[in-house]
Amino acid sequence: MRGLYQLFAAYGNFLLFLALEGLSLVLLLQYNYRQQAIYDHSLLLLSSSAERQVDQLGDYINLRDEVLKLQGENQQLKQALESAKFSNAVQQDTVSNDSLEQLYTYIPANVIGNSINNTINYIRLDRGRKHGVAPNMGVISADGIVGVVRAVSEHYASVMSLLHRQTRIKAAVGSDGYFGTLRWTGKDPQYMQLEAIPKHAPVEVGDTVYTSGYSQLFPEGIMVGTVSEVKPPPGRNFYAIQVKLRNDLGKLRYVYVVNNLMREEHEELDETINE
Amino acid sequence: MNSAVGIHIFRFVALLLLQGLILKRISAGWMGYVYFDVLLYPLFIILLPLRTPRSLVMISAFLLGLGVDLFYGTIGLHAAASVFTAYLRAFVLSQLEPREGYNVDFSPTKAQLGAPWFFRYASIMLGIHLFAYFSIDAFSPVFFADIVVKTLYSFLFSMFFIIIMVLIFNPRQ
Numbered sequence: 001m002r003g004l005y006q007l008f009a010a011y012g013n014f015l016l017f018l019a020l021e022g023l024s025l026v027l028l029l030q031y032n033y034r035q036q037a038i039y040d041h042s043l044l045l046l047s048s049s050a051e052r053q054v055d056q057l058g059d060y061i062n063l064r065d066e067v068l069k070l071q072g073e074n075q076q077l078k079q080a081l082e083s084a085k086f087s088n089a090v091q092q093d094t095v096s097n098d099s100l101e102q103l104y105t106y107i108p109a110n111v112i113g114n115s116i117n118n119t120i121n122y123i124r125l126d127r128g129r130k131h132g133v134a135p136n137m138g139v140i141s142a143d144g145i146v147g148v149v150r151a152v153s154e155h156y157a158s159v160m161s162l163l164h165r166q167t168r169i170k171a172a173v174g175s176d177g178y179f180g181t182l183r184w185t186g187k188d189p190q191y192m193q194l195e196a197i198p199k200h201a202p203v204e205v206g207d208t209v210y211t212s213g214y215s216q217l218f219p220e221g222i223m224v225g226t227v228s229e230v231k232p233p234p235g236r237n238f239y240a241i242q243v244k245l246r247n248d249l250g251k252l253r254y255v256y257v258v259n260n261l262m263r264e265e266h267e268e269l270d271e272t273i274n275e
Numbered sequence: 276m277n278s279a280v281g282i283h284i285f286r287f288v289a290l291l292l293l294q295g296l297i298l299k300r301i302s303a304g305w306m307g308y309v310y311f312d313v314l315l316y317p318l319f320i321i322l323l324p325l326r327t328p329r330s331l332v333m334i335s336a337f338l339l340g341l342g343v344d345l346f347y348g349t350i351g352l353h354a355a356a357s358v359f360t361a362y363l364r365a366f367v368l369s370q371l372e373p374r375e376g377y378n379v380d381f382s383p384t385k386a387q388l389g390a391p392w393f394f395r396y397a398s399i400m401l402g403i404h405l406f407a408y409f410s411i412d413a414f415s416p417v418f419f420a421d422i423v424v425k426t427l428y429s430f431l432f433s434m435f436f437i438i439i440m441v442l443i444f445n446p447r448q
Contacts, residue, residue, distance in 0.1 A: 013329045017362040020337045024358055027341075028351030028411065035352075035414040042415070 071108035071254060074142075078106045078256065083219040086262060104219050107132055107257040109139075109157070116250050119186040121161040123147060127257060128155040138217035138258040144224050144247035145169065146255050148217055157257070163189050163249060171224055172212040173203055173241070179212045182224065182243065189249060191228065194241040201239070203230050209243045216260050279448055283323065286446075287339060290316045295346025298436070311428035315436050316343055316353075317404040320361050321397050322446060324382045329365050336361035349412075356408035360400060367399050382448045385441050397437055398430075405429050 008015065029036050078084060084104035109131075113124030127133050129152045139146040139159050147161040148169075160167065163184050171194060172179040178201040180194045197203060207227040213220030229242035260266075294316040301313045320336050340357030344350045368383065371392065378387075385393040409422045409429070 013333070013362070013365075016330050016333055017358060020333055020358040021355055021362075024337065024340070024351045024355035025411075026351070027344075028349075028355060031350035032352065035411075038414045 067254060068108075071256075075106045075108050075256065079104065081219070083213075083221055103261055105259045105261060107259060109133070109255050109257055111252045111255060112156075114161075114249070114252055116161070116163055116189040119165055121163040121249075122150070123159040123161050123252065123255075125149075125157040125159060125255065125257070126155065128152045128157050130154050132259060133157045133257050134259075136217070136263075137260070138215075139255050140218060140222060140258060141247055141252060141255045144245065145211060145218055145222055146247065146249065146252065149257060161249060162192065162245070162247075169217070169224075170212045170214040171209050171243075173197060173209050173227060174201070174207040176201065177212070178203070179214065180238075180241070182209075190245055192225070192243045192245060194227075194243050195238065197239045197241055199232055199237050199239060203227060203239060203241060205230060216263060216266055218258055279324070282446075282448055283319075286319055286322065287335065290319050291339060291342045291346075294343050299346055301432075310425060311432055312408075312425075313432050313436055314401075314405065314408065314429065315433060315440065316340075317357070317360060317401055317433075318397075318437055318440060320357065320364060320404075321400050321437075322382060322384060322448075323364075324380075324448065325368070325377050326379050329362075332364055333358055333361045352411055353408065355411050356404055359407040360404040363403055364400065367396065367403070371396050371399075382446070384446050384448070386445055386447045393441070394438070397441075398434055401433055401437065402426070402430055405433065 029039050079102065082100070084102065084106075085100040086103035107127055109125040109127040111123055112126045113122075115121045115123075123139070123146065125133070125139070133149060133152050135149050135152060137149040139149060145162065147159040147164070147167070149157050150160045151158045162169070162182070163186075165184065165186055167182065167184050169182040170179055171182045173194060178197050180196040183193045183195055185191075185193055194209060205227050209224045209227060211218040211220060211222045211224060223246055225243045225245040225247075227241055228244040231240045231242075233240050294314070298313045298315055302311060316339055319339055320332065323332055323335070336357040337354050340352075340354035341350075343353040343357075347353065368377075373388070373392070381387045383393065383396055388396075405426045406422070409425045413422050
């Protein structure tokens with residue numbers, strides 16, 4: 001009580017000032033439309049900006065679920081694409097929908113391990129045998145191709161990255177579709193070499209490099225990158241083409257494992273020939 | 276003592292009526308935009324005796340402002356500005372204190388403290404009041420330029436009326 005009295009003795013005038021000024025402002029906002037409107041508007045701005053902050057936080061927390069949902073959707077869409085189908089039509093002009101058969105299915109996966117700075121780089125995925133992943137399946141991301149599955153366990157898969165000295169991927173270049181083999185020289189993780197493009201092919205800097213579909217690993221027409229340098233080496237019949245990858249393998253997060261449903265048929269054929 | 280209180284009550288009512296019934300009509304501008312108001316009622320706050328308790332200054336200013344608000348139809352606006360001015364009165368007085376100090380029985384009037392001192396004091400108080408008034412009226416720092424323009428115009432006209440009133444009545448208390 002004594003403390004309260006001292007408080008009033010010391011700050012009484014100021015407290016009275018605050019009380020009267022507060023009362024005046026309350027009355028002002030109560031009875032004056034213009035000031036009330038400004039006050040409400042300011043309050044709204046303040047609260048909405050605060051709300052937006054909280055919303056963003058919530059978005060971030062829900063991001064994981066969203067990604068999973070989108071992965072599922074992407075999987076559906078990719079499988080519905082024509083490049084994922086096998087056409088049974090014999091005559092071109094009688095193509096109907098029921099002559100298309102599903103050729104590729106996709107298994108969404110998350111990258112849980114990755115490296116780009118060695119000469120032999122592997123990527124680890126959190127999908128394995130249990131989810132239908134098998135060795136020699138292609139792996140793609142939204143921006144292009146990623147690599148080939150080398151080994152699988154029950155829950156994980158080990159993928160040979162594009163950035164691997166043994167990588168050989170059939171790829172086509174330009175509108176004419178001359179195809180060659182993609183290799184990695186082991187230097188720059190942004191660039192690969194496209195080999196075995198014949199010298200008479202019209203290749204220019206900026207041409208698109210895309211998967212040819214010959215390797216049964218990837219559907220046809222997935223963009224790999226662009227031609228950044230064309231050098232006709234003297235005395236050889238093939239270009240040395242440097243390809244700038246569209247996919248940044250250094251920040252890979254979400255990928256799809258490509259399942260070729262007719263792979264066994266191809267293997268059967270191969271065996272028949274080899275016998 | 277009683278007569279002194281009576282003078283201030285009379286001044287309170289007179290200024291309130293003068294402001295609310297007559298000076299309210301004097302406001303002008305151009306292009307449909309009000310550029311100045313004449314506010315004479317702060318003279319009451321200005322002229323309260325030096326020994327008036329600060330709390331009483333604020334309460335009477337609040338009541339006067341509320342009364343003016345009733346005439347103007349802007350409940351709370353003049354009251355808020357008046358309370359602000361009344362609260363700052365003590366600071367202004369302490370800043371303007373003459374070298375020999377105040378005589379506690381004095382009122383801050385032209386008759387007792389001299390014309391230069393009084394008009395300096397009155398103009399500072401009026402400036403504070405007008406700035407507070409237009410700031411609270413605009414209610415947003417967005418209109419700062421407007422606030423300053425209105426304060427300057429209103430200051431000229433209001434000060435003119437205050438000088439006339441003080442010269443005519445030359446109040447001692």
